[in-house]
Amino acid sequence: MPLLPGAEPFRRPGGPVGVLLVHGFTGSPQSMRPWAEHLADAGLAVSVPLLPGHGTRWQDLQPTRWEDWYATVETAFEELAAECGQVFVCALSMGCALTLKLAEKHGDRITGLVLVNPSVRSDNPGTVLLPVLRHLLPTLPGVAGDIARPGAVEVGYDRVPLHAAWSLARLWRSVQEGMPAVTRPVLLLHSPQDHVVSPRNSATVLARISSTDVTELLLERSYHVATLDHDAGLIFGASLDFVRRLAPAAAVDAGNHSG
Template identity: 40%
Template structure:
């Protein structure tokens, strides 16, 4: 069954450029719009970029309710295949659950990426209210959403105003799988984290940095953004540092 019409602004973004490719992922209940400035900025710098729309996102909460973590992983795997057909070197960046998917992919495929940039990534959320709904038979169909945690005024994330409750268990399963895979991550990592985040505890990033096997791991603390940092006051900083990181490791992969 085909999905409902995609919301304006929530479309995926693909751009063909050089032989270094970046797979970019948005987060839970969000859409590609939250990562579009980063993806476009990387494309302008010559990278080949794939920013897919995860199943059930950017349409309706009712459609998302039927989506699974396996669907989201399949969407990311498909985008990775598109990049591999065009690129010699691959990188990945993701926000929130997109960061979780970044960790999952780097642990599942240790040789695939030359570097990763998880941004406010989650392997735990410290939210017992959400956890209590994951397997509850009497749970409501929806609860209030987690989008639009942005410090900058006048900026809106294109995200659902609700969380489809059937997907909560999918999120928790994905976070747990990513956590278990952390010791298998060996590629360089630039982990980006907002000092103040009202959705994902910043302690995630320190935990992640302490568990990965990467010889090179750096944490970039953001002082002027909340959770959706890629649309917030530090968006330009994220783009600059991510591009520098990818360019440096693409050059190293070429033997430069």
């Protein structure tokens, strides 16, 4: 299947500090691209993989499982870690769940995590029906495009395939169980007005992770896809500050990539 315009993966080599950016469920690298370019322009090496089943049509997502998405994130992380002395992981929505899973397994190799509107739990009582419902109904209306800024568009699916949604619910359970093993520094940014995930998701992350270096920022002017919304600049700036605080080489290297 041809990729949707803008959904292609994105890589840019850079200095000794790398950033892996992970998009959300039914979304694509397009939602992370401006953020990745901002970090790359500051001299960081960036990688934005396209998760399996994403970026084409919802039918391609249907047979994939969270283990497939995670394997792609892990591979991209290994590639970046082979090139860079320090690696950060930035993520949106379900990408945050995959990132927390990565931090549970490879925490000692990750310098810090930036989580935007994490999706780590169900806010819909109907989720308990997914094991049965997925055999009766192929899809439900999509969740892409929850953005306050006029004219901003997210490249994603207009349907949620239920086999994949069922697997996402299994990912949430696995991630919640593993959160106490997460000890790395965390910058968590979330929108009080989010029509896809509730504030309870961010509260769950903050309550369950074992990290002691934790910064929480509110995205007051944005909805769920905050990386493309009014607060995008806040996300980009705060994440770059976070990287430079924890990886001094990033600040030193920035002088070689001005402009």
